[in-house]
Amino acid sequence: MADPKISAYYQTRMAHFGAVTNDWLAQAQSASVITTTPPPPSPPPTAATLSDPSHQKPSFSVIDEFNRWRKQPDLAEAVAAIRALAAVIRSSMATTMMQLEIELKSASDSLKSWDTTSISLTAACDLFMRYVTRTAALEYEDFNSAKSRLIERADKFGEISYTARKVIAMLSQDFIFNGCTILVHGFSRVVLEVLKLAAQNKKLFRVLCTEGRPDRTGLRLSNELAKLDVPVKLVIDSAVAYTMDEVDMVFVGADGVVESGGIINMMGTYQIAMVAKSMSKPVYVAAESYKFARLYPLDQKDLAPALRPVDFGVPIPSKVEVECSARDYTPPQYLTLLFTDLGVLTPSVVSDELIQLYL
Known part of the structure; x- marks a missing residue:
């Protein structure tokens, strides 16, 4: 059962990464006091159909379809949403384009209400709607032809999103050279894909993984890299500046890429980027285009709260406030390049790409 004190965003990450257990969560809740106001609970699942029973399939629920796709361990939450929306078109009993678009x-x-703190989920849903329905040509076709065209576009968008990681991995290979040391933070499936391809290409490199407290995502990434026989060293989060001298580049993923060219990612990314910038180390971001969001945060407090439990291993007095935010915002001036399925971008180009995506 979902805990209202932990954001759906963080619970989803835990389900995907398998980094913590329910027992750990229970201990964390008893050891910490969350003083910020939790986000309102998500509404119960609703069928993504018209209210008129004559225009719907009662057995279909977009949330159920989304959860079915989400069970695939290597499928991103946003891609699961795209697949679920494609299924909405297929199962629709609408007889006009207007009804189908409403549906x-x-x-x-x-889907967006299911997890209001997930940036990639919201962005993927918005991009899907723009990509699938944005041409006026649909108005001049008969409904069945228009619906077939929508299904074709939905499948194409889903395939583009699904293959995004492989495209990003290929684009990044020229930047990983023999003998380099790469610092990574947290567990990012697209960053893992980048490093996996480099290992398959017989490149010789080593990786420094931050521990990624409190959910230990760095431990999981280090385990995955060890399976690939990649030399890996685990460092505590507070040792980033201490180890930066050894580093040739920083590679991080992103929960969202915003209009400024900055990123929203796991807590600690901002300070790592600041240290890297001060020591003239390039910071590379690997992010799929469905994470491009129409957001423009000015500072850390502009982010929607995404809470996570923090376990210090000892009871915390009730008068002590605990920071439970799960992510931070890294401004574009601390980033070097973004590797996306749209190409290798500088942060300043992101706003142009967002305009093209949402036109």
Whole structure:
């Protein structure tokens, strides 16, 4: 059962990464006091169909379809949402384009409400709607032809999103050279794909993994790299500046890429980027284009709260406030390049790409 004190964003990450257990969560809750106001609970799942029973399949639920896709361990949450929205089109009993678009909009809103703190989920739903329905040519086709075209586009968008990691991994290979040392933070599946391909290409490099407290995501990444026989060293989060002399580059993922060209990612990314910048180390971001969001945070407090439990191993007095935010914002001036399925971008180009995506 979902804990209202922990954001859906963080619970989803735990389910995907398998980094912590329910027992650990229970201990963390008893050891910490969350003083910030938790986000409102997500509404119960609703069928993404029209209210008129004559225009819907009662057995179909976009949330159920989304959860079915989400069970695949290597499938990103945003891609699962895209697949679920494609299923909405296939299962629709609508007889006009207007009805179908209303149905799609309702399904998209249901998915975004399922986890209001997930930037990639919201961005993927918005991009899907723009990509699938943005041409006026649909108005001049008969409904069945238009619906077939929508299904074709939905499948294409889903395939583009699904293969994004492999595209990013290929684009990044020229930047990883023999003998280099790479610092990574947290567990990012796209960063793992980048490093996996480099290892398969017989490149010789070593990786420094931050521990990634409190959910120990760095431990999982170090385990995955060890399976690939990649030399890996685990460092505590507070030792980033101490070890930066050994580093040739920093590679991080992103929960969201915002209009400024900055990123929203796991807590600690901002300070790592600041240390790297001060020591003239390049900071590379690997992020799929479905994470490009129409957001423009000015500072850390502009982010929607995404809470996580923090376990210090000892009871914390009730008068002590505990910072439970799960992510931070890294401004574009601390980033060198973004590797995306749209190409290798500088932070200043991101706003142009966002305009093209949402046109």
